[in-house]
Amino acid sequence: MKCQQCEKPATFHITELTGEKPHELHLCEQCAQTYLSQNPSGGMPIQPSLAGMLHQQLKVTDTAKELAKLDEQACPICGITFYEFRNQGRLGCPHDYTCFGSELDPLIVNIHGDNIHAGKHPKHHRQTSQQQTQLIQLHNDMKVAIEKEDYERASQIRDEIRKIEEGQE
């Protein structure tokens, strides 16, 4: 892919999430640096927080090689790759927040200026994040068992799901 600003190959691929829709930028290293040094209000129709976010993104992914490696990372639960997330701006399952934690955290801080929830908690909150992940996994396994017509295994899984759901009552 070519840089959006010049003819060189684009080595920086950034997804902007603070605007109305996910916004993609594909730039070569030089254009990315030039862009970063620009006044965010000058020229391009980008929200002010983008420069900060770009900076964080660039810190995380210094080279195209590292970015490619990062893009290949996939969530073991839902299968979404980091590349897909960058392209679509949407995550695949709750476990992605843990699985892509080190990449998502700087992004979240840039969007919200914080990464610690200060609002309400569910009153009946039953499971830890780990148990929630386990629940998605078990639901997936149950789907597979049903597809294979292995109803004995499916009913075992259903019991396991119930145990987790009821265990924390």
Add this chain to the structure above:
Amino acid sequence: MRGSGPESDIVISSRIRLARNLAEFPFIRRCASQDRKSIEKMVHDRLQAIPGFNTLYYLRVDELAHVDRQFLTERQLISREHAEAEGARSVAIDNDERLSVMINEEDHLRIQVMKSGLDLTSAWNQINEVDDQLESKLSYAFHERLGYLTACPTNVGTGMRVSVMLHLPALVITNQIEKVFRSLQKINLAVRGLYGEGSQAMGDFYQISNQITLGKSEEELIGQVSGVVPMIIEYERKARDFLITQNREDLHDKISRAYGILCTAQTISSEETMHLLSSVRMGVNLGLIDDLAISDINKLFVETQPAHLQKLRGNELDTAGRNIERALYLRRYLQDRGKEHRDERN
């Protein structure tokens, strides 16, 4: 849009929505069609089990005709994305259309409460209660540090969007609206058009909402929006005062002409209607038009939209047909209301 509630001359509505996801399923984009069906059924069944929730109207959006989906969008009961998406999805709506729960939108659940005028506190009390009731029957995806987990990281934390819809014609006429936008952006508030994300401001309506959802409590986020709204109301009132004292004849002329076109046009587009109704709304507010109420104008804004006209007429209409139907509807409504007011005065 009933034209009632605090500050309803300038504040059309107050809305709060919460994004929630079920712990045991992937987010919507990663859901197989079977997952979407399971979520839809599970939420529906559990809604039925909550006292008071079994009276909600429950509509399978994917089974509705295009015009009905558009009708729900025009009444702001579902989002445009929800109307146009694919796969099993639904909406539960209460009797007075203040509460709606979208199932399988971008998140598994999008709970929304809307009030007329500036009334964020009662909207929050209601939605908080609904959220607690739903959560007693469903396991939400919740992270100890990050809060409610959402498909898009821009909603994580509280999952809450607080929006206030304002009618700001005088700030538009006096070219001050850009200045207001710039200052709002500096304090992390977003400004959008009538139908939320990606829509253009039509008829001088602007929606102000919080941009961040993490790191502040729900009350703090509501406080941020409700703190700034009275200032914008005051700017708008000052701009209206300025226009009426400095430029009364021009303003009166503009408003009267707008009213005249709405009363007599034979064919009229949706956009022109919005634009003219905006002037007339300000005219009613300033006492320059005395045979209509704000609630009449709000009603016309809703009922002259494409799907509403087609539902009223009972059949599908193309753009030209809708423009004729719209003009006819406006002429009849305004003549009837005008007559009622004259009769009341006599």
